[in-house]
Amino acid sequence: xxxxxxxxxxxxxxxxxxxxxxxxxxxxxxxxxxxxxxxxxxxxxxxxxxxxxxxxxxxxxxxxxxxxxxxxxxxxxxxxxxxxxxxxxxxxxxxxxxxxxxxxxxxxxxxxxxxxxxxxxxxxxxxxxxxxxxxxxxxxxxxxxxxxxxxxxxxxxxxxxxxxxxxxxxxxxxxxxxxxxxxxxxxxxxxxxxxxxxxxxxxxxxxxxxxxxxxxxxxxxxxxxxxxxxxxxxxxxxxxxxxxxxxxxxxxxxxxxxxxxxxxxxxxxxxxxxxxxxxxxxxxxxxxxxxxxxxxxxxxxxx
Numbered sequence: 001x002x003x004x005x006x007x008x009x010x011x012x013x014x015x016x017x018x019x020x021x022x023x024x025x026x027x028x029x030x031x032x033x034x035x036x037x038x039x040x041x042x043x044x045x046x047x048x049x050x051x052x053x054x055x056x057x058x059x060x061x062x063x064x065x066x067x068x069x070x071x072x073x074x075x076x077x078x079x080x081x082x083x084x085x086x087x088x089x090x091x092x093x094x095x096x097x098x099x100x101x102x103x104x105x106x107x108x109x110x111x112x113x114x115x116x117x118x119x120x121x122x123x124x125x126x127x128x129x130x131x132x133x134x135x136x137x138x139x140x141x142x143x144x145x146x147x148x149x150x151x152x153x154x155x156x157x158x159x160x161x162x163x164x165x166x167x168x169x170x171x172x173x174x175x176x177x178x179x180x181x182x183x184x185x186x187x188x189x190x191x192x193x194x195x196x197x198x199x200x201x202x203x204x205x206x207x208x209x210x211x212x213x214x215x216x217x218x219x220x221x222x223x224x225x226x227x228x229x230x231x232x233x234x235x236x237x238x239x240x241x242x243x244x245x246x247x248x249x250x251x252x253x254x255x256x257x258x259x260x261x262x263x264x265x266x267x268x269x270x271x272x273x274x275x276x277x278x279x280x281x282x283x284x285x286x287x288x289x290x291x292x293x294x295x296x297x298x299x300x301x302x303x
């Protein structure tokens with residue numbers, strides 16, 4: 001009887017010890033479990049990450065589209081009121097006549113280039129026009145231009161054009177400038193002079209493409225009608241291709257295309273094409289979801 005009890009106790013002790021040993025996982029079992037867990041995490045997190053990416057892409061596209069649309073709407077609203085639009089590139093039938101013949105058919109020139117060199121330039125990323133004169137908020141009749149000029153133009157964000165281009169801290173953005181047509185402001189009532197004297201090499205005024213890019217802020221500090229404003233949010237800019245950035249003009253992949261639809265020697269149609277993007281905070285060349293919007297505006301006051 002005692003022997004049987006001893007034998008049973010020994011068996012129970014053996015089974016208990018065996019069960020305790022089996023309660024621990026081997027290294028292989030741990031690695032297999034970890035592998036399965038990692039696989040499950042990947043299966044779960046990849047769709048979640050893709051969903052977040054799609055959300056951020058959609059949000060960025062919506063923000064860029066909205067900002068671009070606001071700029072396009074403002075431009076279209078003002079252009080529809082314009083009574084005169086200046087050509088921004090060589091145009092047969094328009095710049096082939098005076099006063100543009102004084103500048104070899106080009107609308108602008110770079111005063112930083114010596115007079116003996118080819119200093120005539122065009123700039124399709126810029127548009128200059130005259131709005132109609134008003135009296136107590138109403139447009140006067142017959143139509144006549146105001147004594148100040150409105151210009152939309154592309155330029156780097158920093159006023160100092162010696163500062164290098166940077167996709168985030170110093171990108172190319174769109175500016176709106178409003179300033180007296182007469183650069184010395186001696187006669188603020190003078191309307192746009194279409195004579196050849198505006199190509200004076202001494203005082204180029206608004207025709208200047210300083211350092212390859214116009215910088216009109218210096219002309220916007222005199223009368224109350226003058227202003228100079230960047231039209232884009234801080235984290236957005238005009239997309240400029242690497243090919244364009246290799247030139248001194250830093251001209252973006254955006255343009256204002258002027259047209260004389262009835263061949264009367266006056267620009268009466270402008271097609272705007274703006275390629276805008278939201279830049280990341282890394283400061284690299286990467287851009288997030290560039291959006292191009294294009295609109296053609298008929299100019300009833302010119303027709």
